[in-house]
Amino acid sequence: MTAGPPAPVADPVTEPTAVAVPAIELRDVTRSFPGPPEVQALKGVSLSVADGEYVSVTGPSGSGKSTMLNVLGLLDRPTVGEYRLGGVLTGALDEDERAALRARHLGFVFQAFHLMSRRSVLENVLLPMLYNGTPRAEREPRAREALERVGLGHRIDFLPGTLSGGERQRVAVARAVASRPRVLLADEPTGNLDQATSAGIMALFEELHTGGLTLVVITHDADVARRASRRIRLTDGRVGEAA
Ligand SMILES: Nc1ncnc2c1ncn2[C@@H]1O[C@H](COP(=O)(O)OP(=O)(O)OP(=O)(O)O)[C@@H](O)[C@H]1O
Numbered sequence: 001m002t003a004g005p006p007a008p009v010a011d012p013v014t015e016p017t018a019v020a021v022p023a024i025e026l027r028d029v030t031r032s033f034p035g036p037p038e039v040q041a042l043k044g045v046s047l048s049v050a051d052g053e054y055v056s057v058t059g060p061s062g063s064g065k066s067t068m069l070n071v072l073g074l075l076d077r078p079t080v081g082e083y084r085l086g087g088v089l090t091g092a093l094d095e096d097e098r099a100a101l102r103a104r105h106l107g108f109v110f111q112a113f114h115l116m117s118r119r120s121v122l123e124n125v126l127l128p129m130l131y132n133g134t135p136r137a138e139r140e141p142r143a144r145e146a147l148e149r150v151g152l153g154h155r156i157d158f159l160p161g162t163l164s165g166g167e168r169q170r171v172a173v174a175r176a177v178a179s180r181p182r183v184l185l186a187d188e189p190t191g192n193l194d195q196a197t198s199a200g201i202m203a204l205f206e207e208l209h210t211g212g213l214t215l216v217v218i219t220h221d222a223d224v225a226r227r228a229s230r231r232i233r234l235t236d237g238r239v240g241e242a243a
């Protein structure tokens with residue numbers, strides 16, 4: 001046998017493998033906040049989300065939804081249990097490796113938006129693309145396109161503080177999708193929107209889902225939850241499948 005060139009190192013998140021690897025896999029994850037009093041926001045949660053799946057997460061206030069999304073988004077670590085993102089065991093990674101994985105593969109819509117107040121709407125949407133390998137020439141066209149999609153083409157030079165709550169939310173959605181992540185995590189993405197604007201955001205999500213995006217959307221809105229192909233319900237830190 002002749003020795004061939006060394007096999008290229010596969011990016012475990014993007015390379016196809018023989019066995020379908022779930023996009024997201026939580027195994028017996030508990031997240032406790034020490035307190036006092038100690039709060040177990042997640043209690044032994046196991047969840048597997050297939051590549052390209054569209055999952056909604058509902059549950060009462062305080063049931064652990066945002067805590068779960070923070071773990072999925074590598075912004076927080078389980079106190080106990082394992083989290084695999086695209087097959088990669090994330091607990092073994094250091095903070096730099098987690099940040100790189102996050103920039104490359106994840107998009108976020110936070111419950112509190114987290115926009116940079118001194119940066120324009122356009123700059124806010126451009127920012128994630130500086131860190132995820134988007135070619136320089138593509139960044140601004142993509143940012144503008146995403147802002148047009150959420151109906152904010154006329155607000156690109158505004159500062160976030162001068163926008164309405166619903167407009168800020170739409171900037172957060174544009175920022176999350178412009179970088180074309182493989183997995184989109186959204187915490188109440190339509191919480192401040194009227195029905196028509198909300199429907200526009202849901203249509204955008206569905207289009208991205210059809211294109212292969214894996215979506216996890218937290219929502220209090222039953223109509224938004226129904227649009228997902230799979231529904232998860234959190235109750236007091238425990239997960240169940242909803243009807
Ligand atoms: N940093 C923290 N320190 C202490 N307790 C926390 C922290 N973050 C969350 N918790 C607690 O964990 C529980 C779950 O909070 P979480 O934010 O995940 O709820 P949620 O389901 O997103 O609620 P909502 O629908 O109101 O956004 C709550 O009881 C909350 O007080």
Ligand SMILES: [Mg+2]
Pocket residue numbers: 065066067111187
């Ligand atoms: Mg929350």
